[in-house]
Amino acid sequence: MLHRVRISPGFSVSQAVIMICYFATLIYAGCYKSSPFSDPVRAGWVAVSQLPIVIALATKNNIIGTLMGFTYEKLNYLHRFIGQLIVIAANIHSLGYFYKWSIGGTFQASISTPHIIWGLVGLVALDCIFFFSLSFWRNRYHNIMLPVHIIGLVIAIPAIWMHKPSTMRWMCACIGIYGFDHVCRFIKTRISTATIRPLPEMNSTRVEVPYINGGWRAGQHVRLRVLTFGLGWFGWTEAHPFTIASVADGEEGIILLVKKSGRWTGRLYDMAKSSGFTEAGQGRRVKVMVEGPYGGPCHSVFASYSAAVFIVGGSGITFALSAIQDLIREDLAGRSRVKSITLIWSIQDPSALHPLLPRLMSMIQESVYTPIHISVHYTRVSANGTKPRPPVAHPQLMLSSGRPQILKSLQAALARAVSLVEDARDERRVSGMLVGVCGPVGLGDDVSKAVATVDPSRRDQVGGIEIHEEVFGL
Numbered sequence: 001m002l003h004r005v006r007i008s009p010g011f012s013v014s015q016a017v018i019m020i021c022y023f024a025t026l027i028y029a030g031c032y033k034s035s036p037f038s039d040p041v042r043a044g045w046v047a048v049s050q051l052p053i054v055i056a057l058a059t060k061n062n063i064i065g066t067l068m069g070f071t072y073e074k075l076n077y078l079h080r081f082i083g084q085l086i087v088i089a090a091n092i093h094s095l096g097y098f099y100k101w102s103i104g105g106t107f108q109a110s111i112s113t114p115h116i117i118w119g120l121v122g123l124v125a126l127d128c129i130f131f132f133s134l135s136f137w138r139n140r141y142h143n144i145m146l147p148v149h150i151i152g153l154v155i156a157i158p159a160i161w162m163h164k165p166s167t168m169r170w171m172c173a174c175i176g177i178y179g180f181d182h183v184c185r186f187i188k189t190r191i192s193t194a195t196i197r198p199l200p201e202m203n204s205t206r207v208e209v210p211y212i213n214g215g216w217r218a219g220q221h222v223r224l225r226v227l228t229f230g231l232g233w234f235g236w237t238e239a240h241p242f243t244i245a246s247v248a249d250g251e252e253g254i255i256l257l258v259k260k261s262g263r264w265t266g267r268l269y270d271m272a273k274s275s276g277f278t279e280a281g282q283g284r285r286v287k288v289m290v291e292g293p294y295g296g297p298c299h300s301v302f303a304s305y306s307a308a309v310f311i312v313g314g315s316g317i318t319f320a321l322s323a324i325q326d327l328i329r330e331d332l333a334g335r336s337r338v339k340s341i342t343l344i345w346s347i348q349d350p351s352a353l354h355p356l357l358p359r360l361m362s363m364i365q366e367s368v369y370t371p372i373h374i375s376v377h378y379t380r381v382s383a384n385g386t387k388p389r390p391p392v393a394h395p396q397l398m399l400s401s402g403r404p405q406i407l408k409s410l411q412a413a414l415a416r417a418v419s420l421v422e423d424a425r426d427e428r429r430v431s432g433m434l435v436g437v438c439g440p441v442g443l444g445d446d447v448s449k450a451v452a453t454v455d456p457s458r459r460d461q462v463g464g465i466e467i468h469e470e471v472f473g474l
Contacts, residue, residue, distance in 0.1 A: 040096025122159035222292035307417030315437030
């Protein structure tokens with residue numbers, strides 16, 4: 001239950017407990033029978049010992065995450081926290097020696113020695129990495145933060161090595177982990193031709209890569225790089241993550257919905273909007289580099305639950321589309337235990353429903369054995385003030401104004417799941433309810449809070465509730 005209680009947006013009690021325990025361990029290692037003033041070298045070794053770990057947590061092909069059963073983005077908070085501890089330990093190490101030299105009157109002579117100069121170079125590199133990793137840079141200028149991280153790492157590793165040659169094994173571990181990740185990235189990368197189409201109603205760009213049609217699981221994402229100067233002189237160097245909206249081994253290939261939310265995505269949308277017309281409508285062919293897949297459900301198997309509820313916001317619908325289509329396919333093949341599927345989609349403008357309406361209706365019709373209930377909520381009133389009508393009249397597709405009542409929707413899904421499982425007389429009984437969330441951090445927090453307030457007796461009736469989060473943010 002601790003992972004459902006939030007201290008701040010996107011930050012749970014369980015994460016805080018892990019960080020406190022980790023911090024206490026490093027404090028013990030740095031201060032046991034030692035003092036940073038009398039023995040400053042201890043803090044330096046603590047910092048060096050954590051460098052391979054922080055680099056491993058930063059990689060997309062995360063070795064630690066694989067062993068723990070988590071995807072790399074779920075452990076990003078640990079990467080940031082341990083990185084901060086490294087910078088603190090490195091500065092304590094330096095300040096301890098500055099204090100020691102000042103007391104002994106040898107500051108000028110000591111700091112001018114070559115190995116100390118290399119140490120200062122490494123310290124400045126680590127401090128620059130820390131400064132440019134602050135939320136201001138991370139959220140607004142990610143294309144600056146990332147190069148600073150890479151350049152700082154390239155400078156810091158040899159500088160630490162020259163400062164203290166006995167750190168060679170830790171520096172080699174850093175290089176090995178970083179190199180292994182990039183080899184895996186190279187293996188996972190494909191260059192193909194894609195078609196980009198504008199979706200004005202959703203303020204998004206639809207990216208179709210028909211020649212890559214397998215190799216991912218529902219809910220996973222890829223990193224997309226568009227190889228054209230149409231996005232600016234350096235636009236082709238940027239890789240951005242997007243959740244795959246289609247199922248593997250299908251006829252469509254990879255489908256991505258890229259919301260216009262920044263400079264790069266805005267230029268992509270403008271380029272798609274200024275394109276001509278093809279046989280399938282307005283679109284433009286471009287060369288793309290697709291890297292991945294990453295993330296997703298990891299060890300979780302969505303088809304093993306008795307019920308599935310997907311609560312998504314805006315472009316988070318891509319996660320729900322791929323997951324529900326995969327559940328339908330598994331159900332038709334007799335490999336799914338899911339008896340009820342609920343989709344709750346929150347959008348700003350009701351017109352955003354129109355581009356995806358054929359896909360939503362086809363899912364309802366294709367799901368022969370498992371009923372699908374779709375509820376779309378819009379939060380923006382139309383310009384003329386009139387209430388929009390549902391584009392189609394169907395009992396399993398509802399259009400409502402205002403934000404969704406998450407707790408009420410969960411309770412309704414629970415009731416449907418329990419009744420359907422009882423009617424089926426499944427000998428294996430209930431096996432829990434999956435709640436998948438994809439959207440802003442606030443949406444994930446609201447869903448976690450709602451799940452925590454569900455009556456325990458009702459939760460036990462369905463076999464428990466498991467949350468899978470895919471939230472936006474860095």
